[in-house]
Amino acid sequence: MRRGLDHVVHLVRDIDAAGESYDLLGFTVGARNAHPWGTENRIVQLPGFFIELLQITDPSKISAAAPGHVSFGAFNAHFLATCGEGFSMLAFEGTDAAAEKGILDQAGFGGFETVDFSRKAHRPDGLDVEVSFSLAFANDPASPDFSAFICTQHHPENFWSADFQRHANMVSGLKGVVLVADTPVEHQRFLNTLCDVPVLRARDDWYVAQTPRGEIDVMSRPLFTERYGVAAPKGPGLRVAAVRFASSGAEELRRALAARRMVEETIAGMVVVPPRAVAGATLVFEQTESKSA
Incomplete structure (x- = not known):
C-alpha cells in the first residue's frame, strides 16, 4: 500500500523557544503535550502532515533500547548528544501496524516490537480528547542517526483540526x-x-x-x-x-x-x-x- 508522509520530529533543547521561532515564521503552534517516556511535544499541523517539536523533559523516564525494542526517548537523547538539534525522525502514514511490521520484517528492515501509546490532546474548542497511535519502526543499518517508522492513528478525528492548519x-x-x-x-x-x-x-x-x-x-x-x-x-x-x-x-x-x-x-x-x-x-x-x- 502506497504510504504518504505523516510527520517529522524536530528535536530541540527548549520547546518553548522553538515554538516562538515557528511562531515568528508565521505558523500556528499547538500547546505542550506529555509522553509517557520523558518527552513533551508541540505540534505544527498541515493538512495530513505535521511537524512534531520535541523536547526531552524527564530523562529518568527514558527506557534503554534493547534487542527488538526501539526506545523513542533513548534514540532522541542520543541524537541530541551526538548530532545536536534538528530533524531526528521521519514518519509515514499507516493503517495497520501489525501488517506493516510484517512488511518491514520481511524486507530485513524491521525486527522491532510495535509501540502503542495514547495521550490527552487539547482541542481549539477547549475539549480534552484522547489521541492514540501505533508505530512500526524501521531500521537502515547504514544510518545510525536516522529513525523512521510507520504511524497509525486510531482516533484521527480527535487529532486533526482545521483551526490548527491556518497559518499567517x-x-x-x-x-x-x-x-x-x-x-x-x-x-x-x-x-x-x-x-x-x-x-x-x-x-x-x-x-x-x-x-x-x-x-x-x-x-x-x-x-x-x-x-x-x-x-x-x-x-x-x-x-x-x-x-x-x-x-x-x-x-x-x-x-x-x-x-x-x-x-x-x-x-x-x-x-x-x-x-x-x-x-x-x-x-x-x-x-x-x-x-x-
Missing part, C-alpha cells in the same frame, strides 16, 4: 522532505519499502519518490548545499535535512524574515530559512499561486 505565513500544505546521504542509491530499497512507491534516479547524486502526500528527495550533501545554500547535516547514512512547504505568501514572508535576519536570500523562487534560525532545522517555503488569483 499562508502555508497551505507540504511539498516534501529532503534527505541527504553520501551515496543516495544505497538507501533506495529501504525508502522504497517504507513508502511503497518507486524511488527513482534523477541523477547519480539525487533520487526522488512521489508519495501520496509529499515528495521525498534524497540527495548528496554537496548537492543539497548547492541547491539550498546551507550546510547539510553531517554523519553516516541518511539524515533528514529539510522540510519543504507550499505557500502563496512566500515573497511576503521573505521580506519579514530578512528584516529579522532569519533568512539570507531567496533561491530560485524559494525562501530558505537556515538551521541557525530554527534550532538546527532547514525550512523551505516555495511560492504557489493564491487560490483567488
Whole structure:
C-alpha cells in the first residue's frame, strides 16, 4: 500500500523557544503535550502532515533500547548528544501496524516490537480528547542517526483540526522532505519499502519518490548545499535535512524574515530559512499561486 508522509520530529533543547521561532515564521503552534517516556511535544499541523517539536523533559523516564525494542526517548537523547538539534525522525502514514511490521520484517528492515501509546490532546474548542497511535519502526543499518517508522492513528478525528492548519505565513500544505546521504542509491530499497512507491534516479547524486502526500528527495550533501545554500547535516547514512512547504505568501514572508535576519536570500523562487534560525532545522517555503488569483 502506497504510504504518504505523516510527520517529522524536530528535536530541540527548549520547546518553548522553538515554538516562538515557528511562531515568528508565521505558523500556528499547538500547546505542550506529555509522553509517557520523558518527552513533551508541540505540534505544527498541515493538512495530513505535521511537524512534531520535541523536547526531552524527564530523562529518568527514558527506557534503554534493547534487542527488538526501539526506545523513542533513548534514540532522541542520543541524537541530541551526538548530532545536536534538528530533524531526528521521519514518519509515514499507516493503517495497520501489525501488517506493516510484517512488511518491514520481511524486507530485513524491521525486527522491532510495535509501540502503542495514547495521550490527552487539547482541542481549539477547549475539549480534552484522547489521541492514540501505533508505530512500526524501521531500521537502515547504514544510518545510525536516522529513525523512521510507520504511524497509525486510531482516533484521527480527535487529532486533526482545521483551526490548527491556518497559518499567517499562508502555508497551505507540504511539498516534501529532503534527505541527504553520501551515496543516495544505497538507501533506495529501504525508502522504497517504507513508502511503497518507486524511488527513482534523477541523477547519480539525487533520487526522488512521489508519495501520496509529499515528495521525498534524497540527495548528496554537496548537492543539497548547492541547491539550498546551507550546510547539510553531517554523519553516516541518511539524515533528514529539510522540510519543504507550499505557500502563496512566500515573497511576503521573505521580506519579514530578512528584516529579522532569519533568512539570507531567496533561491530560485524559494525562501530558505537556515538551521541557525530554527534550532538546527532547514525550512523551505516555495511560492504557489493564491487560490483567488
